[in-house]
Amino acid sequence: MTETNQTAGAPGSDGGPGGAYPGGRRRRIAVLVTGAAVLALGVAVSLLVPSDTVLPTGRWWSILPPVLAIGLALVTRQILPALFAGIWLGAWLVEGLSAQGLVTSLLDSAGVYTIDAIADPDHVMIIVFTLMIGGLVGVIRRNGGTDGIVHLVTRWASTPRRGQLATGGLGVAVFFDDYANTLVVGNTMRPILDRLRVSREKLAYLVDSTVLIDDAIAETGLALNGFAVFVESLKYAFYPILAIGLVFAIGLTGRDFGPMLRAERRARTTGEVALHSIAPGTAALEDELRPPERTPRRLVNALLPILVLIATTVLGLFATGEGASVIEIIGDGDPFSSLLWGSLLGLLVAGVLSVAQGILTLAEVVSAWFAGVKSVLYVIIILTLAWALSALTGELGTADFLAGALGTAMPVFLLPALLFVIAAAIAFATGTSWGTMGILTPLAVPLAWAVLDAQGLAAAEGHPILFASVSTILAGAVWGDHCSPISDTTVISALASQCDVIDHVRTQTPYALFVAGTVIVFGLLPVGLGLPWWAGLALSGAATLGGLLLLGRRVDAPGSGTAPVGSTE
Numbered sequence: 001m002t003e004t005n006q007t008a009g010a011p012g013s014d015g016g017p018g019g020a021y022p023g024g025r026r027r028r029i030a031v032l033v034t035g036a037a038v039l040a041l042g043v044a045v046s047l048l049v050p051s052d053t054v055l056p057t058g059r060w061w062s063i064l065p066p067v068l069a070i071g072l073a074l075v076t077r078q079i080l081p082a083l084f085a086g087i088w089l090g091a092w093l094v095e096g097l098s099a100q101g102l103v104t105s106l107l108d109s110a111g112v113y114t115i116d117a118i119a120d121p122d123h124v125m126i127i128v129f130t131l132m133i134g135g136l137v138g139v140i141r142r143n144g145g146t147d148g149i150v151h152l153v154t155r156w157a158s159t160p161r162r163g164q165l166a167t168g169g170l171g172v173a174v175f176f177d178d179y180a181n182t183l184v185v186g187n188t189m190r191p192i193l194d195r196l197r198v199s200r201e202k203l204a205y206l207v208d209s210t211v212l213i214d215d216a217i218a219e220t221g222l223a224l225n226g227f228a229v230f231v232e233s234l235k236y237a238f239y240p241i242l243a244i245g246l247v248f249a250i251g252l253t254g255r256d257f258g259p260m261l262r263a264e265r266r267a268r269t270t271g272e273v274a275l276h277s278i279a280p281g282t283a284a285l286e287d288e289l290r291p292p293e294r295t296p297r298r299l300v301n302a303l304l305p306i307l308v309l310i311a312t313t314v315l316g317l318f319a320t321g322e323g324a325s326v327i328e329i330i331g332d333g334d335p336f337s338s339l340l341w342g343s344l345l346g347l348l349v350a351g352v353l354s355v356a357q358g359i360l361t362l363a364e365v366v367s368a369w370f371a372g373v374k375s376v377l378y379v380i381i382i383l384t385l386a387w388a389l390s391a392l393t394g395e396l397g398t399a400d401f402l403a404g405a406l407g408t409a410m411p412v413f414l415l416p417a418l419l420f421v422i423a424a425a426i427a428f429a430t431g432t433s434w435g436t437m438g439i440l441t442p443l444a445v446p447l448a449w450a451v452l453d454a455q456g457l458a459a460a461e462g463h464p465i466l467f468a469s470v471s472t473i474l475a476g477a478v479w480g481d482h483c484s485p486i487s488d489t490t491v492i493s494a495l496a497s498q499c500d501v502i503d504h505v506r507t508q509t510p511y512a513l514f515v516a517g518t519v520i521v522f523g524l525l526p527v528g529l530g531l532p533w534w535a536g537l538a539l540s541g542a543a544t545l546g547g548l549l550l551l552g553r554r555v556d557a558p559g560s561g562t563a564p565v566g567s568t569e
Contacts, residue, residue, distance in 0.1 A: 062396035065090035066429040069389060069486050083385035083486060087113055090392030109388075117387035125336035127380050130492075131373050132343035136305060136350055138372020139365055143354040144295040145302025146191065152299055160268070160555070163189070163196045164251035167203065168244075186496025199260075199267035200274040200499035204508065235533040236416070236464075236471035238523040240478055242515050242544050249545055255552025258510040263503070264555040275503055301353050309346035313338045382491045382501075386431050389486060393430045412451050413528035416468040417520045419448075420476040424516070427480020431487040468527050479516055483509045514551075518543040 069086030087109045095101035095108075117123060140146050157163040167189045186203065193203050250256060256264050267273045291297075314330075316338025321329040347369070354360040360368065448469040481487045485505045494504035523540035527533060 059397070059401060061093060062393065062398040062401045063429055065093070065389060065396070066393055066398060066431070066486065070429070070484070080381065080385065083382065083389055084109060086389045086486070087385065087392060090389065090396060094392065094395060113388040113392060114384060117384050117391060120387070122336055123384075123387055125340055126383070129336070129340040129343045130376050130380060130383075132340070132347055133309075134374075134376035134379075135369035135372040136309070136343060136347045138368045138370070138375065139347065139350040139354060139360075140302040140305055141372070142291055142364070142368035143301045143350065143359045144291045144297045145299070145305070145350070145353075147291065147297040148299035149302050151297055157192060157196070160193075160196045160198045160264075161251055161254050163193050163198055165248065167193065168247040168251055186493060186498075190497055194273050197267045197271055197273065199263040200497050200503070204494045204497040204499040204504040232467045233471035233474070236468040236524075236527065236536075237475055238471075238519040238537055238540050239420070239475040239516060241537065242519060242541055243478075243482070243512065245541065246511060246515055246544060246548065249548055250552075253548065253552065254554050254556070255548055256555060257548075257551045257553065258507070260507040260511065261553055261555065263507055268555055274499060295359060296357075298357075301350070301357075301359070304353065305346040305350035308349045309342040311342075312345045313342035316341050376495075379492055379495050382495075383488050386486050386488050386491065390430055398426070398430060412465060413525070415448055415451060415465055416472045416528050417524040419469050420472040420479075420516070420520060420524060423473045423476025424479040427477040427487075428484045429480075431481070431484045431490075464533065465528065468524065468533070472524060475519075479512055483512050514547060515544060518547060 065086040068089050069082050072082035072085055088106055091105035091108045091113060092101055095105050118127070137146075157166040167185065190200075190203060194200075263275065266275065313335075317330045317333030317335065319333075320337060321333030323329040323332050351362075351365045351369075354365050355362055448466050452465060481489060483505065484490060485501060490505065491501055494501040497504075519540050521540075522543040523536040526539065527536040531539075
């Protein structure tokens, strides 16, 4: 199968594999559904709340913008109009649902909220280093360095199973930042797994699965500082640990289930690694970046720039951070500036290597850089809209409503499990794990302390329920960010892997739900009843592995109609 067949088309384009995007008709339907949904929800709220007034924050209608965005994204498979519809409805709610506000909120969606999202200094840094990393990927693709990595890895990763394990290992190795992880690992491993007929949905899942306490503690009687509580809470980080563990378990056993199993069998039997079209111009960009046959495939031309990127980023974290230990210093560092420096120096090294060896001229380096930049423009557009929607959910008090609605009257043993669910729901609805942690931690830590204190269990040295509660807020937020179609890391993981965002969400969510379910039933609830953390982790880990063996089926199982690629293990 040619590269064009694998990645042809674009969201909302007239083409696409298998006729998934039937031309302008699908686009017109998406636009009509978007407008109708905004109007219907707005009218429904206006019938219940007096119009031309400022609506109170933290009420049930605050969840409508993210619900609309997520629902439209899943129904229409068009992430851009879905996000914009959520922003439009959110702006209309902020302006009081007046008739005039319907028009002004539409204009403000672009002229105010989207511009504010771009103007945020941290967002500007993310945009710039995303462009720089995209350009870096373009240069090392054009100079043959990426093919050098492919040739090296495929010497060992000669089967789909080994390719998935290599992807998981690289994802764990690039641990220091979620954006760098998704962009580097997705773009590096995509051609390898394409060759092994591993679906883009699986690649996006592999990439996506490997990514404020002091103020809250000040309101309690704890004698520990925020960092000490955080370290103690790591023992109860069952979901992140088992989510990564499932990646390697799937790679080792060769088993999948649900939509991912169907995607993998499609890729093995037909070579169609991507079911739906990806991003505008993807196929043309791939042709533009493919190195000529005469280009030497030298590993150093990709490995050295990537190492410079990683080393500079880590050194930048140390230079900008303070603390008594390595973890404290890195945690206090400035990741955005560090990544910006790392991507700049990595790009310069890639350019110098290309020109010095006579592989590319300076003009060709600039052309390859620009082609790489174009490949991430779609990511930046989605990120900008996601940031705007996230800001509106904060203004409307979405997180406060969800926390208040779901977090009342908690029995102490249910506290960790319920906090996990609350954090997951907030992060899924808002598309941000950091925002969820920042909002929920100041509320949940004092709540956990108050519940423990009411039952005579609070102590200055802490309590397992408290530590587990802190951990499950972080873990639940990661779950929601992991699954939400409006999450920035979900989008970057999908697009760096050149996988349709909704295909990624549809195939990954059953795995995330599976791990979350085993963690709650076999980990958090038993810990709430007094089981030690290590026993809870072991029990939920055994349940996860057992569930995979029970539910999972081998992609190349007899009778499945698949034709294994390469040798079997």
